[in-house]
Amino acid sequence: MSQAEWESLCDGCGKCCLHKIREKNGSLTPTNVACRLLDTTSCRCGNYARRKALVPDCVVLTPASLKTIDWLPHTCAYRLLKEGKDLAAWHPLISGDATSVHTAGISMQGRCISERDAGPLHEHTTSRIL
Numbered sequence: 001m002s003q004a005e006w007e008s009l010c011d012g013c014g015k016c017c018l019h020k021i022r023e024k025n026g027s028l029t030p031t032n033v034a035c036r037l038l039d040t041t042s043c044r045c046g047n048y049a050r051r052k053a054l055v056p057d058c059v060v061l062t063p064a065s066l067k068t069i070d071w072l073p074h075t076c077a078y079r080l081l082k083e084g085k086d087l088a089a090w091h092p093l094i095s096g097d098a099t100s101v102h103t104a105g106i107s108m109q110g111r112c113i114s115e116r117d118a119g120p121l122h123e124h125t126t127s128r129i130l
């Protein structure tokens with residue numbers, strides 16, 4: 001798979017750019033607080049090319065890193081690929097429409113708050129996002 005093909009798998013949901021709390025027992029508690037670089041309207045990274053320099057703990061998805069990551073949402077195309085599952089009908093590669101991830105209600109559009117405005121992370125935990 002070429003780099004462009006790999007990148008095109010991303011549906012633009014923005015879910016992986018939400019903060020998660022790793023509990024002492026290893027479980028994950030999701031929040032609706034977004035990385036400061038996420039555009040909470042478009043659900044796209046505000047500076048994708050320089051994301052790692054601007055947000056050092058941003059995790060870059062690669063075929064190698066995908067093997068060890070346990071926090072991608074069930075809808076994520078990379079997770080589906082890893083699990084041998086098909087893309088959903090709303091995925092832009094299937095629908096042919098980049099906005100279908102939003103109209104299908106899958107993305108975080110209108111459902112998250114930037115860490116710039118959120119305040120304490122533990123006040124924004126949720127079980128409804130992923």
Ligand code: SF4
Binds near residue numbers: 009017077
């Ligand atoms: S969760 Fe997966 S599909 Fe959604 S934005 Fe992140 S990488 Fe892309």
Ligand code: SF4
Binds near residue numbers: 016017036044047048
């Ligand atoms: S730097 Fe960009 S890609 Fe990385 S978590 Fe933040 S918004 Fe998402």
